[in-house]
Amino acid sequence: MRLSLFVVSVAVFIGSSTHVSAAKLGARQSRTTPLLTNFPGQAPLPSLEQHSTQRGANTLPLDNIQGDILVGMKKQKERFVFFHVNDATSFKTALKTYVPDHITSAQTLISDPSEQPLAFVNLAFSNTGLQALGVTDSLGDAQFPNGQFADASNLGDDLSQWVAPFTGTAIHGVFLIGSDQDSFLDQFENDISTAFGASITEVQALSGSARPGDLAGHEHFGFLDGISQPAVTGWETTVFPGQAVVPPGIILTGRDGDPTTRPSWALDGSFMAFRHFQQKVPEFNAYTLANAIPANSAGNLTQQEGAEFLGARMFGRWKSGAPIDLAPTADDPALGADPQRNNNFDFSDTLTDETKCPFAAHIRKTNPRQDLGGPVNTFHAIRSSIPYGPETSDAELASGVTSQDRGLLFVEYQSVIGNGFRFQQINWVNNAGFPFSKPIAPGIDPIIGQSPTRSTGGLDPLDQTKTFSVPLFVIPKGGEYFFMPSISALTSTIAA
Template identity: 25%
Template sequence: MQEQTIHHAREVPFPHALRSTTGIDATREPVLELDQIQGNVIPGFSKSHETLLFLRIVDVSHCKRWLKEITPLIATAEEVLSFNRLYKALRTRRGYATVQATWVNIAFSYGALQRLTAGTPAELRDGNDFLDPAFREGMASRADVLGDPLIPDAEGNPARWLIGGPGNEAEILLIIQSDSAEALRETVISIKSRLAGVTVMLTQYGANLPQELAGHEHFKFLDGVSQPGVRGRASAHPDDVITPRQDPRDPNHGKPGQQLIWPGEFVFGYPYQDPAKPVNEPSDSASSTTTANPRNEREQLPVHRGAISEAGPSWGRNGSFLVFRRLRQDVGRFHAFLNEQARQQGISPALMGAKVVGRWLSGAPLSRSANEDAPDLAKNECANNDFRFFHADPVLTGGAQPPDTLAPRCGGCAAPGIFEPAPADRQGDLCPFISHIRKGYPRDSLTKAGHDLCPNCSDEEKSAVSERDTQRRRILRRGLPYGPVSPSTLEHPLRDLHDEPVNLARPADRGLLFVCYQTSIIGQFEFLTHFWFNNPDFPEKGEGLDLVIGQHNGPNGERLRQARVPLKGGVVSLVTAQEWVIPTGGGYFFAPSLDALKLLFAGS
């Protein structure tokens, strides 16, 4: 197959390096085997430049020899965490940091693992298959679950994807990220020159958006604000935690508003979130979790059972499922829609955009700034994610400071009273139920789980039950944008060449290289997509779809979407058949541990 190369200059989140902390007793949290976990899973690369190489195996024996050669290049969580801490320490002491790094990680499709493990020692072929049905089937076969277009000639139909469609599935995904575009280019050239037993199907470049748009996605909203924290320690020391604890009001938070999640939700072999327990309690031998089958909602499918999360094969420990989606963004069309709807309602396009997204362009949440953008709030890492929906949160007093002395105080927390309180928003009047951030992370809002598991409880009790279930749906997002910055704005929408549909003859579009890690594709990524983003009855009946990424297939293939948005003059219904986030590629992969990689090339 002819290799396709797609060049883009684009945005990526600003690196937030991790740091060690003091004064924390995390002895109940497990010590993670960081020398075995791949570094983009935990803590994440967070580099400004990226290349994704999509490979197909053409000779298994030669491929195994190549895997043996490349395994020393695979960055571990231990290496990435150590680098991030060094970077943060240098920047704190000097005001800048000059250290740079280039990282490589690898992941495999189910089909690739079947081929690579065939006929290998019993240690690898232990008779246990992967438990997750979505991983075994592959993304293209799950188009109905994800809401992707079912009409064959529709752009988002898997048959038209650049990568990952029927007969065009990648078997190996290499992720290469760097602080330097030149270092990235040199590393990619070196890796390609050493390939054996595989062919390159697609080379995809991405990069952080420049200057003032750094950390934003192509629609120009700040992205990646609400990431979960990961419980666990880097060593036996009781305060050597993976996620720094920066909220003295709540030991279950990293930054204020950042819930800490048990690592088994993201990496196999560790305790996970048990919704029958408080969020700070780990799973145990009596724990068991299931998730609804998106193709038959009355059927419950197993997710985890016992004290730790398990992939199926014994060698799955310290591995993680990787979901990739190549999402084209039609920026001009999205901006034009928001602009038109805003003019009809007599409000600013910025406010209409904030209602649809849940945050202003700067990243400031509607929950703390209802009427106008608040860049200072957005820049404050101790404030921009510190809110709930069911419960109210008070005026920030500036007390949320990290207990460590290694780094600056969490971006400089607010002076007393500088940020408005976040009122309870149980009816979605402030941050609509259909807003992107509320659909994807309802926080303490009432959900179906709360109603089903606690039907006779008070709303307060249902909120607690709902949130316990919500926290087990979290994912670790590691996406980067691709393609040139659009000239379009909310005030002055403009479509250009890069808003047009992509094809192999002219792959000059723009969008997001979405990557996320989890230990249950069906219970995390697919659950979020099917039961939340694409569900017009979540979190409340009849409210509509997420208008940013939500998808819907009508009986005859129509793609009509509707959403209810409360404004001061009343609730308005936004209806459109237009789409501005279109899948153009994807795949389900497994990122194995370093020891598992050695098993894959055993005997080569």
């Protein structure tokens, strides 16, 4: 099924100010298949049965944590409905009624399919949104109060590429709706319109979908995504080889490992960094063909093989998900599809040499592993992104020029924005000198690095001194910082 991008500019929700109870929002048929999908190569979600048998002192209250924070990149379809609060009093009244039957917990998302809704709904707020609702407590995060637009130049973004309504602080919140069918997304978005009526204005809606067939779980450049998520203590019941294990406070506010003091109501929330990334797929493919690596240690390569090899070294993985640290000369689809093996490496064998993996490879820039000298929990986050837009057409591939909008609706959850998403982007991805203390300057992340000077080294293993000038293939079109509270906080504090 082709992907879709919906943009609704200042489209007012139509409805009376008399809010409809959750019970009146339409009868729900029973679900028979899981709401979420374990795509090949990704570590599977824990089951509720596993949690029930392994409960202990570190077990999290999964029934009170909004589900998207922990489940990662397991969604087949998702819609982000960004809104502005017009009437705080009416919004709070509607929220109290809406939350119990519609805001979906992590527990529900790993329960039996018959206990799951046709679509899940989660809800997060910007700082201006909380202020509009009279919630003025400091949440203890340095970046959250001013929003992402104020931070965009620090992230390296070209603000001329940002699109309304992200250019400012008019977005007060976002409903996240996830399902396996577009009709369910529509139905639940209509429910939001009915429930909240004129108390809010929808300012934009963005929809994404897993790519079709065997490409499901892959982003638009073709690479399997969502592999190296951290295991959160109290959430995962199985840790896979090579997976980082982090205390819950790295992701959830107020939990063990959270370095910041929070108001009591903020317990079990998380800061959500949202980014609207456009991907220039035809240009990426044309670049890898034009700069195809002619040979590796296994021998000479055809132009297409050299293009695939260059792309793999830019990412640090082959399109199958197989890491080049373990498969340095050719793709290994069986390795890529195996979560017991595809994350079991730490770069310790390439600390001073780029024969296997470039220092600047995307997965190395964003998760440096042994380049940091050992496990470091502080900078981990959980990604929960989804592709948007149509498949690349034959005409686009032939011309090497993008004519249809496509990309990634990127989401990352962490307890401290400055330790997770922001640190990764500024201190690692955009930093040509990171990883530090290498014999050759690594250069910028060739995939998501944002810098006027896009130079990357080490991409050719037989000529590691060669520098590649890499065009910008991922363009930030906007974003915002949100706080996703616990389910109880939505009614006890946000709606109070």
